[in-house]
Amino acid sequence: MKLTHYALPALLLSALLPPAATAQNAALDARIAQLAAAEEAKVIAWRRDLHAHPELGNEETRTAGIVAAHLKSLGLEVQTGVARTGVVGILRGGKPGPVVALRADMDGLPVTEKNELPFASKARTTYNGQEVGVMHACGHDTHVAMLMGAAEVLSQVKKDLPGTIKFIFQPAEEGSLPGVEGGAKLMVKEGVMENPKVDAVFGVHINAQTEVGTLKYRAGGEMAASDVFTIKVKGKSAHGAYPWLSVDPVVVASQIVMGLQTIISRQTLLTEDAAVITVGMIHGGVRNNIIPEQVELTGTIRTLNKDMQRKIWEDIRRTATNIAESASATAEVDITNYTPVTFNDLKLTERMLPSLRTATGSADKVVQQKAVTGAEDFAFYQEKAPGLFVFVGGMTKGTNPATTAPHHTAGFRIDESGLKLGVTTLATLAADYLTLKK
Incomplete structure (x- = not known):
């Protein structure tokens, strides 16, 4: 039988982990990978539903309702209405320990979709006084679906987790209307990084110009x-x-x-x-x-x-x-x-690199990239706790990146086979941070 990296034996996975990792850690990561693979169809279905029903920043009421219902079904403590439409879920592990946060952004963009997909957005709304189309033209639908998947995966192994995981579903990453405060800045202002206080925060972003199966990151200043x-x-x-x-x-x-x-x-x-x-x-x-x-x-x-x-x-x-x-x-x-600058904490990045390699199953699939002049309000969480932000490949293998539609454009699209790695990455980062010694 041919083995994928999601079915790698615990012994091989342990070789990718730092010396402090035990066979139990490797087994937990292997279990996470298996659960993520089992969730793939569900995650894709969530993504397609969200893609067909995008909502602009601070208007993500339908999306928030779906997220909150899912987190409650997993038995998590759930808070809604954070920073207007944000949702926060708390999973408490089987033992006391640190607190780690995982974040996904939920908002779409005022873009009229031009993809021939059965789940392409037909949504319309008014933005800045103009009638516009609405589209998930930056992949936030995939971020929500991947974090929902990670929450389900981690809830199935919570007895093995020494600590707490906070799931942050954030509105308005793309910005609010002029004069309207929102996004990560408002979530932080309303205390999302406290009660319980977050020790480390992780996030991922799908990338349409990075091949499926690959993770990219940059230590230090990653985004402008x-x-x-x-x-x-x-x-x-x-x-x-x-x-x-x-x-x-x-x-x-x-x-x-x-x-x-x-x-x-x-x-x-x-x-x-x-x-x-x-x-x-x-x-x-x-x-x-x-x-x-x-x-x-x-x-x-x-x-x-x-x-x-x-x-x-x-x-x-x-x-x-x-x-x-x-x-x-x-x-x-x-x-x-x-x-602010999206700054990947140097010590945290070094500590979690083995976890990224575990998630991909190969050190060659974890690539340090050059800085990006785009911006990300994930930076506000990194001002409160050490953070690591990672790009997940969403481009079909063998495709020339120059031929793919950029983010924030009407033709933007994602290869959904990349979502499984996003789920695995989020869950592995959280579990390893809690279980591995510093």
């Missing part, structure tokens, strides 16, 4: 901090036919956009870490022949360490104000941190 900047350029209005009577904020704003580019290309040590400044919106003027009094620029900053973040903030303020002053205009600069 996301900052939002607004620059209000104020000049003097005039008739478009007489520009010499104006202080033209459109021209000044254009110069500021170009000046911001030199912060990255000429003033930032990119050999240390990647960084990005992008102007995403320019608003100003009401008529073709009227030079407006004000133009507003809005954009994003991405950095992977605090020193670089601090420097770029200072560079933006200096560049914008000095360019404006050179033209007799003024520039008001406001910068707000939206998400």
Whole structure:
């Protein structure tokens, strides 16, 4: 009989574990892998249902109801309405011990799906005053399904777990409407990392450009901090036919956009870490022949360490104000941190690497990747406890990543055979953290 890595004998699995692991640990991990394989069809069914019924951030009432009902059926302590629509389940093991948290995000995106799938989303809603389609275009449906599966797997081995597992199902990872607090930041504010206090937190994210069966991670700064900047350029209005009577904020704003580019290309040590400044919106003027009094620029900053973040903030303020002053205009600069750096704790990452290799069944399938300039609000949990965030392959084997639809696009899709590894990874990380000596 051909053995898959989910049927590897305990002896081989023990070879992948650190010296502190015992035969009992290896047997527990083997049992987790077997249970995850048995759950595969159920996890895929959950995912398809959630994919067909996506909900935007802070509106995940249907999703939350499904999650809460499942956790209650497993006998977990369940709290609902956390950070508006979030759900938290607590599983207490057979013995006292540490507390570990596992997190999944639940929200979809305002994207109209263009996949020919029987469970493709047909959902519509209103977002920012516009009628839009709604789609799980970043894989949060898979995250929910995988964590539901991990909860079921771990509930079947809870007598062997010395400690407590907290399952965090989070709303609004993609962000709330302007002026509305939400997501991981609000969950932390409402005490999700306390009572009981979390000692370590783990999360996974499906990736459509990583082959099924592979896990990717980066020790230290893995995903970028996301900052939002607004620059209000104020000049003097005039008739478009007489520009010499104006202080033209459109021209000044254009110069500021170009000046911001030199912060990255000429003033930032990119050999240390990647960084990005992008102007995403320019608003100003009401008529073709009227030079407006004000133009507003809005954009994003991405950095992977605090020193670089601090420097770029200072560079933006200096560049914008000095360019404006050179033209007799003024520039008001406001910068707000939206998400901190997603930072994988170095000691925790090293400690849990054998668990990732156990989950995949092969050290070759656990790959350290380069930093990602996308952002993840999982970072807020990592500010409260050491954390590890891992990418799970969701691309069909043999596929060229360049041919796959990126995340946040209408054609985004996932190979569902990758979900089993996600369930195994979450459950293995939790079980190993609780059972292995530090």
